[in-house]
Amino acid sequence: MALEHALLVALSEQPASGLELTKRFGRSIGFFWSATHQQIYKVLGRMEGDGWVRVTVVEQADRPAKKVYDVTPLGATALADWLATPARHSPLRSDLAVKMRGASFGDRATVLDSVRAHLADHVTRLDHYRALMKRDYPEPSALTGADLDHYLVLRGGILLEESQVAWLTEYLEAQA
Numbered sequence: 430m431a432l433e434h435a436l437l438v439a440l441s442e443q444p445a446s447g448l449e450l451t452k453r454f455g456r457s458i459g460f461f462w463s464a465t466h467q468q469i470y471k472v473l474g475r476m477e478g479d480g481w482v483r484v485t486v487v488e489q490a491d492r493p494a495k496k497v498y499d500v501t502p503l504g505a506t507a508l509a510d511w512l513a514t515p516a517r518h519s520p521l522r523s524d525l526a527v528k529m530r531g532a533s534f535g536d537r538a539t540v541l542d543s544v545r546a547h548l549a550d551h552v553t554r555l556d557h558y559r560a561l562m563k564r565d566y567p568e569p570s571a572l573t574g575a576d577l578d579h580y581l582v583l584r585g586g587i588l589l590e591e592s593q594v595a596w597l598t599e600y601l602e603a604q605a
Contacts, residue, residue, distance in 0.1 A: 432472045433481070435462045437500055437508040440482060442575065444499040447473055473498055481507055529600060541604060548597040555590035558583060 439445065439453055450473075451466045464472075476482045481504030484496045500508070525547055532540040566572065566580045 432462070432464050432468060433476055434508065434511050435464070436469065436472060436476065436498075437481065437504055437511075440498055440500045441505070441508060444485075444497050446487075446495045446497050448495070450498070476504065480504070537604075541601065544597055544601055548594065548601065551590050551593040551597065555587065555594055558587045558590060562587065 435454075436450065439450055445453065447466070447470045450469050451464075454462075454464055454469070473482065477484055477498070480501055482498045483501050484498055486494050487497050488494045525543060528540050528543060562580075562583055566576075566583070569577075569580050569584075572580050
């Protein structure tokens with residue numbers, strides 16, 4: 430996936446400025462696809478040049494005008510074409526897993542510290558995902574359309590984090 434596609438999805442949900450997109454990436458799409466503020470602005474410029482997005486300048490009181498990006502029909506077609514192509518399988522690449530496997534050949538204590546740090550990060554992320562689920566989707570059985578899609582992606586994130594927490598916990602407990 431290219432950043433362009435993640436931005437097209439975000440802008441299809443709601444037109445936004447570059448700053449607003451950066452914030453949205455930090456709390457939703459960014460859990461699955463990360464991008465810096467600079468990357469987002471660079472790609473938005475390219476997408477505008479390609480005719481995938483249009484810009485509306487919005488004047489603001491006491492602040493500089495902001496550019497709000499929206500998906501054009503050409504951008505919607507590009508997104509639909511991308512959605513219609515099969516997703517590539519992403520192979521698992523984990524430095525941590527390789528370090529865990531090789532812990533016997535080096536400083537096991539350092540590896541265990543790294544495992545503990547990763548575990549803490551996954552616990553934090555899992556707690557955050559669960560809080561989002563509770564706040565935003567109290568009745569998942571009533572969801573349809575985009576809301577159901579968002580819920581199911583969040584649910585997938587929860588399942589992935591639960592798996593990581595269980596695996597790292599098991600590794601640490603076996604080392605005790």
